Amino acid sequence: EAQVTQNPRYLITVTGKKLTVTCSQNMNHEYMSWYRQDPGLGLRQIYYSMNVEVTDKGDVPEGYKVSRKEKRNFPLILESPSPNQTSLYFCASSMRAQSGANVLTFGAGSRLTVL
Amino acid sequence: AQKVTQAQTEISVVEKEDVTLDCVYETRDTTYYLFWYKQPPSGELVFLIRRNSFDEQNEISGRYSWNFQKSTSSFNFTITASQVVDSAVYFCALGSISSGSARQLTFGSGTQLTVLP
Numbered sequence: 001e002a003q004v005t006q007n008p009r010y011l012i013t014v015t016g017k018k019l020t021v022t023c024s025q026n027m028n029h030e031y032m033s034w035y036r037q038d039p040g041l042g043l044r045q046i047y048y049s050m051n052v053e054v055t056d057k058g059d060v061p062e063g064y065k066v067s068r069k070e071k072r073n074f075p076l077i078l079e080s081p082s083p084n085q086t087s088l089y090f091c092a093s094s095m096r097a098q099s100g101a102n103v104l105t106f107g108a109g110s111r112l113t114v115l
Numbered sequence: 116a117q118k119v120t121q122a123q124t125e126i127s128v129v130e131k132e133d134v135t136l137d138c139v140y141e142t143r144d145t146t147y148y149l150f151w152y153k154q155p156p157s158g159e160l161v162f163l164i165r166r167n168s169f170d171e172q173n174e175i176s177g178r179y180s181w182n183f184q185k186s187t188s189s190f191n192f193t194i195t196a197s198q199v200v201d202s203a204v205y206f207c208a209l210g211s212i213s214s215g216s217a218r219q220l221t222f223g224s225g226t227q228l229t230v231l232p
Contacts, residue, residue, distance in 0.1 A: 040124070042223055042224040044222075090160060100148050100210025100211040100212045100220060103162050103165060108158065109158045
């Protein structure tokens with residue numbers, strides 16, 4: 001089944017404890033992206049990647065890191081999480097890069113709480 | 116800069132009523148795409164429709180219809196004879212295909228639709 005898989009789905013952590021949210025897609029998509037969803041703000045892009053080893057900042061990159069060493073994986077790293085990073089996170093992918101025409105396939109979401 | 120406005124934060128209707136979700140966008144691009152995604156209570160994001168800026172024909176899919184009006188920069192979504200299963204958050208999004216547009220999509224803030232039995 002074609003899908004984007006995120007883990008963990010739920011996580012409660014404490015301020016400053018490094019964590020990684022993994023994202024993997026099995027569709028050979030070039031483009032991958034991370035969004036966070038907050039009430040009243042919709043989805044805001046954190047980072048995106050147009051292909052292996054090509055990543056760039058989205059609208060809200062502060063406090064996050066990403067890497068794209070393999071085409072299928074795009075982990076989101078919070079080096080020192082803070083309470084304002086409590087949010088619902090979505091990974092998404094699409095076939096081609098640099099095209100707003102593409103339909104995104106989303107993962108199921110990861111709900112992160114930072115105490 | 117691109118912007119998508121969904122002015123209706125929450126809407127409640129009674130089952131079988133028709134409901135329209137508004138979406139207004141801003142872009143300087145002449146070629147762009149508009150999308151609607153649905154987020155049911157289970158949380159996943161589900162693609163509903165994509166339209167390009169050159170196709171202003173309205174689209175109907177079962178109880179769902181979309182009205183794209185370039186003159187007013189709007190892409191509204193109507194659910195006819197709403198059902199409880201339509202309860203969800205609905206996001207409108209704008210995609211650019213101009214050079215350097217690798218960010219792809221700008222989302223609106225979403226409209227929470229509640230359909231009461």
